[in-house]
Amino acid sequence: MTVPYARQLQSKVEDCQQLLSGFQSLEFLPPQASNEQGFRNKAKMVISGTTEQPTIGILDADGHGVDLRNCGVIAAPLRAVFPVIEQFIHDLKLIPYDVPKRKGELKHVILTLSDTGAVMVRWVLRTKKHFVALRDSLPQFLEQLPRHSVVSVNFLPEHKAVLEGEEEIILTRRSTLEFGLNGVPMHLRPQGFFQTNSEIAAALYRQARQWINDANPESVWDLYSGVGGFALHCAAEDRTVYGIETSTEAVEAAKTSAQAMELEDVHFKAQDATEFALNAGWAPDAVIVNPPRRGISAQLAAWLNESDVQHVIYSSCNAKSLARDLEWLDNYTPQLARVMDMFPQTSHYEVIVKLERKAA
C-alpha cells in the first residue's frame, strides 16, 4: 500500500507480460486503472471481541480480532454501515465468536454494495440462538440501511476457516440486490459470486462486448458465467447465448436479469462447464471463459482446441493458470490482452485475452 498507484499498475502489466512472454503474437492494450481507494463493493468482516466492544475486521495470527472498519479499500457507503452493525450487536446482545476458545455465536458480517446505494447484509451465525432476535429486529435494522437493501442470516456451525455455511435464510421480502452495470440490470443473491470492483467489472464486460460485437458471432457460450455479466452484455438480436455455471443461486439471479431484459435467446444452466461442453453436441462461434483461479480443465481446453469455435475470450484472475491454459489452447493465436486492475493495493489483477482460431 506504500507503492504509488501508477507503479503498482505498471508492475502488474510487467508481471503479466512476463508470464505470457511465450506468446509472441500477443499485443498488450493499455491497462484499465481503478480508483485507488473505496473500490471494494464487498466487505467480508470477521466479528470478534465482546458484545460491548466488538471488533469488525480480521483475525491476527493468534485468532484475536483486529478492527478494520476504516480500511480505505472498502467503499465509503459500506463503511457507513459498520456503526449500525455495532449498534445492533450491543442492542441485541449478540455474542461474537471467539476462535481460540471456540465459543460464541456471531462469526462474520458480509456486506455488498450496489450502484444504487442499496446494500446486502449477511449475518453469519454459528447456531440459531440469535436468529429470532435478528429476525424480529428487521424493521428497525432496515430503517438504518439504504432503501432496497437485502438482509439474510447464514449458518456456519462448523469450526472451520471458511466464510459461510450452506444454509441461508433471507429475512427481507426482496431476495436479490439489484445492480446496474453499463445499463444491464444484474441481480445478486446471497451466495452468488460477484466481481468485487464494480467500476472494473463494468469495464471488463464492455471490453468483452466490444470484442464479441467486432466478431459478430451467431452463438456465444459464457462458461463459468456467475450471475451472467458476460452473457448479458453480449446478448444481441439474432444471437444465441448460453451461460453455464455450477452455482444454482447465481444461475437463478442470471435468469432474473435475462427476464427483466426480455432476452428470449439467452439461456442459463446450472452445470459443470466441462461437462456441458463435452455433452452439448454442437459448438458455438465464440466462447468466453472466466474460471476461478485454478483455470479451465485440461478436458475443456482439449475440447475447445478440437472444436469449431472460432473466437475465444479468456478473462482470468490468475495469469499463471492462464499461461498454462493458453499453452494447451495451441490451435488458437492469443492476439490482444488487457490488464484490468480489479484489486488495487494488492499484487492481484484480472487480465482479459482475445484469441482467434489458427487457419487450418
Ligand SMILES: C[S@@+](CC[C@H](N)C(=O)[O-])C[C@H]1O[C@@H](n2cnc3c(N)ncnc32)[C@H](O)[C@@H]1O
Ligand atoms: C471468477 S468467477 C466468474 C463469474 C462471472 N463470469 C462474473 O463475471 O461474475 C468463476 C465462477 O465459476 C463458477 N464455477 C466454479 N467451478 C465451475 C465449474 N466447474 N463449472 C462451471 N462454473 C464453475 C463459480 O461458481 C464462479 O461463479
